[in-house]
Amino acid sequence: MPVESVWPRLEPLLPKVRKPVQYVGGELNAQLKEWDAADVRWCLMYPDAYEVGLPNQGVMILYEVLNEQPDVLAERTYSVWPDLEALMREHGISQFTVEGHRPVSAFDAFGISFSTELGYTNFLVALELAGIPLQSRDRTGEHPLVIAGGHAAFNPEPIADFLDAVVLGDGEQAVLGITEVLRVAKSGGWDREQTLLELARRQLAYVPRFYDVDYAADGRIARIARSRSDVPRRPSKHTVTNLDAWPYPKQPLVPLAESVHERMSVEIFRGCTRGCRFCQAGMITRPVRERSITGIGEMVAAGLAATGYEEVGLLSLSSADHSEIGEIAKGLADRYEGTQTSLSLPSTRVDAFNITLAEEFSRGGRRSGLTFAPEGGSERLRKVINKTVTEDDLIKTVTTAYAAGWTAVKLYFMCGLPTETDEDVLQIAQLAKSVIRAGRVATGRRDIRCTVSIGGFVPKPHTPFQWASQLAAEETDRRLQLLRDAIGRDRSIGYRYHDGKPGIIEGLLSRGDRRVSAVIAEVVRLGGRFDGWSEYFSYDRWMEAAEAVGIDVDWYTTRERTRSEVLPWDHLDSGLDEEWLWSDWQEALDEREIDDCRWSPCFDCGVCPTMGTTIEIGPTGRTLLPLSPS
Amino acid sequence: MVARVRLRFAKRGRLRFTSHRDVARAFERAIRRAGIPMAYSSGFTPHPRISWAGAAPTGAASEAEYVELGLAELRDPDHLARDLDAALAPGIDVIEAVLAVAGTGKLAERLDVSVWELVLHGIDDDQLRPALDSLLAATTAPVERLTKDGRRTIDVRGPLVSALIVSESGGGSEAPARVSAGGATASCAILKVVVQQTTPVVRPDDVVAALTAVASCPAPISSLVTRMAQGRLMEDGSILDPLTADRDAGRVVSSSVASQER
Helix, strand or coil: CCCCCCHHHHHHHHHHCCCHHHHCCCCECCCCCCHHHCCEEEEEEEEEEHHHHCCCHHHHHHHHHHHCCCCEEEEEEEECCHHHHHHHHHHCCCCECCCCCCEHHHCCEEEEECCCHHHHHHHHHHHHHHCCCCCHHHCCCCCCEEEEECHHHHCCHHHHHHCCEECCECCHHHHHHHHHHHHHHHHHCCCHHHHHHHHHHCCCCECHHHEEEEECCCCCEEEEEECCCCCCCCCECECCCCHHHCCCCCCCCECCCCCCCCCEEEECEECCCCCCCCCHHHHHCCCCEECCHHHHHHHHHHHHHHHCCCEEEEECCCHHHCCCHHHHHHHHHHHHCCCCCEEECCCCCCCCHHHHHHHHHCCCCCCCEEEEEEECCCHHHHHHCCCCCCHHHHHHHHHHHHHCCCCEEEEEEEECCCCCCHHHHHHHHHHHHHHHHHHHHHHCCCCCEEEEEEEECCCCCCCHHHHCCCCCHHHHHHHHHHHHHHHCCCCCEEEEECCHHHHHHHHHHHCCCHHHHHHHHHHHHCCCCCCCCCCCCCHHHHHHHHHHHCCCHHHHHCCCCCCCCECCCCCCECCCCHHHHHHHHHHHHCCCCCCCCCCCCCCCCCHHHHHCCCCECCCCCCCCCCCCCC | CCEEEEEEEEECHHHHHCCHHHHHHHHHHHHHHCCCCECECCCCCCCECEEEECCCCCCCEEEEEEEEEEECCCCCHHHHHHHHHHHCCCCEEEEEEEECCCCCCCCHHHCCEEEEEEEEECCCHHHHHHHHHHHHHCCCCEEEEEECCEEEEEECCCCEEEEEECCHHHCCCCCCCCCCCCCCCCCEEEEEEEEECCCCCCCHHHHHHHHHHCCCCCCCCEEEEEEEEEEEECCCCCEECCCHHHHHHHHHCCHHHHHHCC
């Protein structure tokens, strides 16, 4: 049965809203398939504004993987801003996809990618606008299966009641497996429960309704247990291996509207074993799996031809760590020299080698700023977080950078890391001053700049810091003020900071359990949306909502957990051995560092044996040949 | 730069919601995908040489937008138009390309007036006609517009060259689909206006505002506006196609004229 497009009713409303182009679709490489020709239909959502959601690689990859299947259709939807939301409610227009302007409720599966917990309120607003009941229990066969993925879904418990299923880890193969189940379920006329059971049994997804949570009298979790024996005791994450076999996106989406990333991205490897203890991404994406130098070269060439972008970003959690990054940088710089194509490398480690890379990437172009992330202000604290950078390294690196023509360096830090004292934070000011001094000596110039950017640390599930106490917002703000005073009136040092309040809400949602869902629903009821945007985020509204539903925010955030406590995500298997996580937490407190398993013996984090994976790295010894002119 | 190509293009359907910046970005990317040999500006961040001549506002469709491209190598304008159109999103459609001929003057200076078609939903000709008559009879018609710098008053009457109701007996055959926000088919009036390009420019919604505020026409539920033409207003009231000068001169001078360009 064809589904009616909301476009004729939406179109007259668009002149009344800000940036209407974000709601019209029309992206280059978007696909609009015939509704009736598809057996299984997915709606994919990134729960933030179009300009943020469109460039998301995860959604783009799944969109293409699904649409490559001849009888599968995938469309996308993003959060609508409150101006359009109000008009949609007034005129009874449903949450819609941007390709076909089809109502989200008409699809078989509604997949939402959560990079951050701050998208939870937008997710609930989308369900409301789609006319899909918020609670999984209230949905029927008419409604899509609501499926979450993304990094935040590694603890989906605060939104578990709103979800039918959760995919942990890499989504490429999982969505195809789920599609197969949906195909069979639709033709067999299965009911919702039966379909979800099949997803759980086949280890495709975690289905929260098949797991019960009991609470002890003191409020802690007493037990999380499956409610039936035919589902896995611990649903586990998916890991895609051999990245060269998954060269997605092949045809990256190019929006008409301006987005936050005006470039094409190629993921050069997945996973990271640097072992930074605060970093959830590094912990849950193990092991490292590299794309080969030739695979990268092919993706860059195909992607540029398909998009017309003039910048390529080489994406990963720590791009300079690719085993052949030097050859990749040189090969690409040679290939695209003189073509007005620029290359960029996000996330750089404090390492002089990066300057060589950065020089290669900026060949003939402008050298404005370089960014490094020491994260901790003192060497002691950097040992706690396992970010092994000495002050000497940093000074050497920035000296090289300034000498090579860069005039500004940006340094990222966190405030509120475990064991942090005022002294640790104050050392950030000292470090910045040393950086300026070194830059002036290296260049003989006065106009050297350094920007310190700092935000509050939020302990995350599946990391060694999952047991840690989060620093209270007031204390974070006090330390940030202390640092500001220490930097003082030095005009060459810029200071950017995020106050402690949003971090507390992120902390509540990161380490929350199923009881926290009531707070989220209440915040939405009170008008909360777009929590990642400072102009929309309201700490007071969150605190008011928590109070209203009887949730003690401090208990979830600033309270340190003990070894024996059952954590809300304990039944979800990221592959990391809990014993290892705990011992790494203890090592952190002892200020002991740990090496990277790519170039030192395995330290038994547990991921490879549990998941049946191995590290996949080069060098391959291959090189990038010049592209023959077409 | 060895040659300049002047293009006429359209902004149609849902792509009328693109802003000028959106269109400019789409062109830059399409130019790269189509492999058009652009001339670049010099400097640290070289930009392709693209000159825009007046852009239709966000939300307005257009059949007559103009842009000039500076080329590093000579290309056949028809081929270039076809390649570029194929690389652009459907809805941004290249209609014609001509090689710029030296001595014919600047493109922007040939765009004196715009012809707009306004499809006004929710009002009919009988409501529109008296309002239009009193607007045309007035000597000034000030309307307020919200700009970045706050409210400012614009006179609509001065730049309004002519206005004609073209929706007699229920509208012309080429009238676009008429659906109101409620989804129901509603009455609708179609107005064709010729407006001089002044600074600040009078936009079609300013004309609608003048009709409702100054000439007490009921406000339309929604309106769909399309720029039908741009050009120079001739004495007989016709509009001179801005590409005519290059087209005519191009016929006289051989195609190697491009090499004489700077």
